[in-house]
Every structure is written in C-alpha cells, then in structure tokens.
Amino acid sequence: MKASARLEIGDTICELPMIEGTEHERGIDISALRSTTGCITVDEGYANTGSCISRITFIDGEKGILRYRGIDIEELAEKSHFIETAYLIIYGHLPNQAELARFSELLTQNQCLHELMKYHFEGFPATAHPMAMLSSMINASSCFYPGLMGRRNAARFDVQAARLISQVRTIAAFSYRKSRGLPIIYPKRSYNYTTNFLHMMFSEPYEDYQPEPEAVRALDLIFLLHADHEQNCSTSTVRMVASSQANLFACAAAGVCALWGPLHGGANQAVIEMLEEIHRAGDDGSAFIAAAKDKTSGKRLMGFGHRVYKSYDPRARIIRRACDELLARRHVSDPLLDIAKRLEEAALHDPYFMEHKLYPNVDFYSGIIMRTLGMPVDMFPVIFAIGRTPGWIANVKEIMDDPKARIYRPRQIYMGPPKSPYVPLEQRQ
Numbered sequence: 032m033k034a035s036a037r038l039e040i041g042d043t044i045c046e047l048p049m050i051e052g053t054e055h056e057r058g059i060d061i062s063a064l065r066s067t068t069g070c071i072t073v074d075e076g077y078a079n080t081g082s083c084i085s086r087i088t089f090i091d092g093e094k095g096i097l098r099y100r101g102i103d104i105e106e107l108a109e110k111s112h113f114i115e116t117a118y119l120i121i122y123g124h125l126p127n128q129a130e131l132a133r134f135s136e137l138l139t140q141n142q143c144l145h146e147l148m149k150y151h152f153e154g155f156p157a158t159a160h161p162m163a164m165l166s167s168m169i170n171a172s173s174c175f176y177p178g179l180m181g182r183r184n185a186a187r188f189d190v191q192a193a194r195l196i197s198q199v200r201t202i203a204a205f206s207y208r209k210s211r212g213l214p215i216i217y218p219k220r221s222y223n224y225t226t227n228f229l230h231m232m233f234s235e236p237y238e239d240y241q242p243e244p245e246a247v248r249a250l251d252l253i254f255l256l257h258a259d260h261e262q263n264c265s266t267s268t269v270r271m272v273a274s275s276q277a278n279l280f281a282c283a284a285a286g287v288c289a290l291w292g293p294l295h296g297g298a299n300q301a302v303i304e305m306l307e308e309i310h311r312a313g314d315d316g317s318a319f320i321a322a323a324k325d326k327t328s329g330k331r332l333m334g335f336g337h338r339v340y341k342s343y344d345p346r347a348r349i350i351r352r353a354c355d356e357l358l359a360r361r362h363v364s365d366p367l368l369d370i371a372k373r374l375e376e377a378a379l380h381d382p383y384f385m386e387h388k389l390y391p392n393v394d395f396y397s398g399i400i401m402r403t404l405g406m407p408v409d410m411f412p413v414i415f416a417i418g419r420t421p422g423w424i425a426n427v428k429e430i431m432d433d434p435k436a437r438i439y440r441p442r443q444i445y446m447g448p449p450k451s452p453y454v455p456l457e458q459r460q
C-alpha cells in the first residue's frame with residue numbers, strides 16, 4: 032500500500048499521497064489540496080517546496096553528496112571533462128564516442144555569433160558589467176535564429192542547445208574584450224571548448240595566447256563543477272520561463288539575471304572583494320568573522336552557507352584542492368588564499384557557524400583559481416553562467432519532453448488593503 036499523509040483542517044480530513052524519490056527522499060503531494068479543502072500551502076523562499084520531479088541531479092545536503100544523473104561529482108571531476116558532462120546532464124547518459132564527436136562538432140559549427148551581433152556590443156558603456164551584457168546578448172542572439180521562435184521544435188533541439196552552450200562562451204569573451212576596448216578574437220576550430228574560451232579572452236590579433244594544460248584543466252573543472260545543481264534560484268527561474276513555452280535563449284537570459292545576485296552566482300565575485308577588503312584592512316580575519324555574526328553589520332561571510340548543504344559542499348572540497356595544485360604548479364602564492372584558509376579554519380570552529388551549519392560553498396575558493404588564470408573579478412559570475420548553461424538546458428528539455436507539463440503559476444495569500452472605493456483626485460488629502 033502506498034503511504035499517505037493525513038491533514039485535518041477543521042472537520043475535513045484530507046488524505047495526501049506521499050511520493051518517494053530514488054534516494055528515498057519523501058514528499059507530500061499537495062496537488063489536490065486546494066480543490067479538496069480550499070486551502071493552499073505557504074512557503075516563502077520555497078525552503079520546503081518541491082517545485083518539480085526531476086531526473087537530472089541529486090543532492091543530499093546533510094551528507095554532502097552531489098550527483099549528476101547518478102554519478103558522483105568527485106568521479107566526474109576526476110575522470111570526465113566539461114563537454115562530456117554537459118552531454119550527460121542534457122541527454123541523461125554518458126556519450127559514446129560517436130555521440131561525443133557529433134556533439135563536439137555541433138558546438139564547433141555553432142560557435143560563431145552572427146556578424147551583426149558585433150554592432151550590439153558597441154552600444155554598451157565601458158563600465159557595463161559583463162553579466163548585463165551576457166543576458167542581453169543571449170536574448171539578442173535569439174533574434175538571428177527564426178527557428179527558435181514560434182512553437183517549440185524538438186527536432187531542432189540538438190542544434191539549439193549546442194548553439195547556446197557554444198555562444199554563451201563566445202558572448203562572454205566578446206563582452207570582456209569590448210569592456211576593455213580590446214579587439215574581438217574569433218574562436219578557432221582546432222581548439223576544444225575551454226581552450227577556445229581562454230584563447231578568445233587572452234589572445235591578441237598579433238600574438239596567440241599559449242594555452243597551458245593546467246590552466247585549461249582548472250577552468251574546465253570549474254565549468255564542470257557548476258554544470259548543474261538542481262532547483263537553485265537561476266534554474267528555478269529558467270524552469271519558470273520555460274513553463275510558458277518561451278524559447279531556449281530567453282530561458283537562459285533569464286537564468287543569467289537570476290544568477291547575477293551576490294547570494295547566488297555573484298557570490299564568487301563578492302568573496303574576492305571580501306578577501307581583498309580583509310587584506311587591505313590588515314585583519315587576520317577575526318574582525319570580519321565577528322562582523323559576519325553580527326546581524327546589524329550588514330555583512331555575511333560570503334562563500335559560506337547554503338540552503339541545501341548543511342555540511343561541506345563537495346564542490347568546495349574539490350575546488351580547494353585544485354586551487355592548491357594550480358598555485359603549486361605555477362610556483363605562486365596568493366595572500367587571498369591564505370586569508371580564505373584562515374577564515375575557513377576559524378569559522379569551522381566557531382560556535383555560530385557550527386550551530387548554523389555554515390560551511391564553505393562552491394564560491395569560496397573558485398575565485399582564487401579564476402584570479403590565478405588572469406580572469407577579472409567581474410567575469411567570475413559569467414564563468415559560473417557558462418558552466419551552468421547545460422544544467423539550464425537540461426531543465427528546459429525536461430519540461431519540453433513532459434506531455435503533462437503545465438505553466439508554473441504559484442498562488443499567494445493576499446494581505447493588502449480590503450476592497451475600497453476609488454477616490455477622485457480633488458477629494459484626496
């Protein structure tokens with residue numbers, strides 16, 4: 032017999048079916064609640080709301096487990112690469128050789144922007160944040176592909192998905208070059224995805240950037256570790272937009288906007304700014320930790336805490352190790368890494384952080400890697416967005432492939448003024 036939950040509202044008893052996931056996480060299906068009881072549930076911030084049933088990513092926040100399509104993130108980080116993982120996330124299985132070759136070829140064929148897109152970049156001021164350019168340009172790019180408009184076209188999905196993954200990276204690099212007044216560098220056919228990004232960022236018309244294997248590997252790892260994270264703020268936004276049957280590029284542009292904030296993907300930029308502030312102040316970290324615990328200070332320890340993880344974020348552990356390896360291989364030290372490690376050590380032994388179960392998240396160490404690779408700090412959330420694109424696409428696909436998909440339309444409890452008459456202007460106080 033299937034388990035159910037009983038809810039008593041006055042004289043009405045409502046039996047609510049239970050739903051159990053692959054890893055035995057349990058939910059109460061309230062989809063018939065309003066029609067049977069007239070009530071809705073309220074859960075501001077959605078902390079207890081399962082907004083969908085998904086087959087893409089699994090997280091156990093208590094144990095610090097993250098899996099894409101059933102495969103542990105640690106194993107993917109060690110054995111896979113971003114493009115193979117992107118395929119896994121989108122299509123649900125690891126690609127065979129032919130599938131991977133076809134996917135890579137589609138990415139290459141679709142990596143150049145329409146030439147007219149260059150003129151759109153001209154309109155931005157030099158001070159424009161690259162995340163603003165990225166979301167605008169993803170949307171602008173959709174205008175050049177009439178196949179994206181109108182009814183969803185499953186047959187063209189592969190091309191559209193590859194175009195989006197490839198062009199997000201090209202737009203990101205062009206945004207950086209334009210914001211610095213540098214000439215645009217076109218992608219090369221012979222380079223793989225991540226090398227091409229570094230090439231478009233750092234080559235000059237008169238001199239090619241020489242890709243170093245450790246730089247390519249470190250950046251590829253960052254992309255891979257960001258590739259999906261179930262129903263986070265930006266992915267939920269993407270699903271919300273996709274549920275209205277908006278096109279793939281519109282969904283991704285909305286995702287970039289949601290990602291930008293410092294509580295989400297903008298945290299990697301905020302972490303480095305925080306570490307720089309601590310460094311400048313000559314603080315050993317203790318003054319900042321004290322401020323982060325003081326609710327009136329307006330400060331938080333950026334790169335710490337997570338809605339789902341109540342233990343160490345497994346991505347943070349991998350990135351911390353990669354950070355140490357990259358700096359050691361380059362024989363460089365970064366005072367910000369030392370400060371970050373001191374902050375982590377102090378926070379992990381501090382009763383406030385222990386009681387609140389606050390641990391380093393993915394953004395705590397990733398900025399140190401990006402800095403070491405020469406990425407400017409305002410590009411950090413952009414790099415997060417490039418990595419997250421396959422996850423957004425997989426979530427849109429899940430909605431597209433679901434014959435029972437409905438528009439996302441939550442309800443609310445209205446607490447505004449009761450019915451009141453319109454007061455003519457001359458009678459108003």
Ligand code: CMC
Nearest residue numbers: 293294295296298323331332333334335336337338387392
């Ligand atoms: N520093 C100090 N206190 C914190 C922090 C922090 N980083 N994070 C949470 N808290 C406290 C918060 O003040 C609250 O305390 P109390 O219960 O005493 O009022 C408690 O912990 C719960 O916080 P919350 O804001 O209700 O938790 P949330 O699940 O709504 O927010 C979060 C999660 C990630 C937004 C939050 O932990 C945070 O602001 N962290 C810093 C920003 C950050 O690193 N964001 C990146 C998240 S991971 C990657 C991603 O998703 O993009």
